[in-house]
Amino acid sequence: MNGGSVSDDARLGTYVDGVAIYQDANGAPVEQISPLGYHVGWAGILFLNVSQMVGTGVFSTPGSILRALDSVGLSILYWVFGSIIAFATLTVYLEYASLFPNRSGGQVTYLEQGYPKPAFLFPTAYAFFIVAFSFSSSNAVVLGRYIYRAAGYQAGEWANKGLAIASYTFLALICLLSTRWSIRLMNLISAVKLIILLFIVVTGFAVLGGGTRVKDPGANFRNSFSGITNNGNDIVNALVNIQFAYRGYDNAFNVVAEIKNPLPLLKKVAPLSLLIVSILYVLANVAYFAAVPAAEIRESGELTAALFFEAVFGGKAAKGLPALIAVSAAGNIMAVIIGSTRGIRECGRQGVIPFPHVWASTRPFGTPLAPILLKWVLTCIVILALPFGDAFNFLIDLRSYPDAVFIFLMVVGIYSLRYRRKKEGLPPAPYRTWQISLILAAAVSLFLVIMPWYPPDDGGDVSFWYGTYCAVGIGLMAGMGLYYWVWIHFLPKLRGYKIRTETTVSNQDGSVAHRLTKVPDSNIAEWDRTHDDAGNVLFETTTRVETADTSQFGLGANLSFRDAHLLDTCSILRTYDMYNFRNRYGHQRLQTCSSRQQNRN
Known part of the structure; x- marks a missing residue:
């Protein structure tokens, strides 16, 4: 990886494998060498996505989808539609990743770069939601419930809560102690998931071929499109369930900076991970409908896969299913921890969360300690504090609505990014998604933003007003907008200071983060004179050095330190061993690197 950088007004340009990569200067600083290491290869990408997609949904969702649509044929087609929608949105992620191949965090980074103005608005709003709603309580509860079912034990609510916390703690500890081994374990569990699904698919073919105890495997496929519902809310709910089942196809984009040559x-x-899961999902549903009468699937709830095993192999075989689902849920939790903690870390590196160096740090295990601890604490609090029922379901729903809004904004942000890059004379993205993909992804995500306001026939999954979580979600987003205005504009004007960004480099693990600094109005002229828009006045020395040999950096010539503002020196120090660089050129003290806010107040 060749390092160095150039600046173009408010953009930073960084070289990755000899290719110039540009990002907005207010974004979190690039770490040319990942402090988290490079433990994600092709298998990690594949199974990070697979493990988050394949949780418990494919084993239970078919019943709710059939109940909503009243048609076997349309139910199967919906799984195909869901995969097409997921592919369309995946290509949007690929375009973002091609523009920012040295940034992890997925949606965190892409919203930051898609909407750089007003400076820090989107990072602030998104950071609130990703931090406040970083719990994984529902996954942990499902895991605990199925462990008890596998053991044949009828557990009460508190016993279920206790096992959920214990299970989540164990998995979080694995992710905390070693990224390498947590990914290896997750890969193994994910492979088991695929084998389970493949077994269901192969068994389904055997059923259709007449090689099992099922009497009439084609019964559900005769007149399979008759009786289609005309209830708009049911059709929408089925689409939501399908989208939820495919959620996780973007998980690998949370760890882009931990992949060598990522694009x-x-x-x-x-795309391969999504293709594999899509094919298995569709064929697994065909297997279910081949073995189990539609009326039983419609009323199955969480037991669709159990009915399948019972119909094909008998009642005893179905008793082993909870253990398989528990394994699937465990892999899902690990994939979520690995992916989402990178997003939290990026929010910290943006400087919009207090103590950014703490969130960015990878000590002592080379893992994101603070984000993992945050997820663990919030997950335990939600599990312990909320009883199963309305409050629990409300909190889960509340998290989902802003997420739908952010996905829509991320998709639309591609148009803004393309326009700004063209206006600034920057090259187009190395990967450019199709226009039809953008339109489809934007339309579906907007549909999912509007849909929850439509009144459901059954009143929803809570006893109070069905749209409460939507209204509260919008209220929280509006509140974050007000908080941003007070923090960035009102208070600085009232107290006589301006907000500027500082980039801090850790001498312990090399992690790099922004810190938002209050600069008094009396000092702002001097600050702006010594710090440029792109943040390239990055360090100063106690030993005067006029020139340095930068040919080893891939820059091909000696460079005067008077021109150091032309280089993203933090990136150089990080890429080419900042300790050796400091020792060789007499830098006794590595100071904080500073960058200037793009929008002067």
């Missing part, structure tokens, strides 16, 4: 791998493996 070629992501272009091949990310």
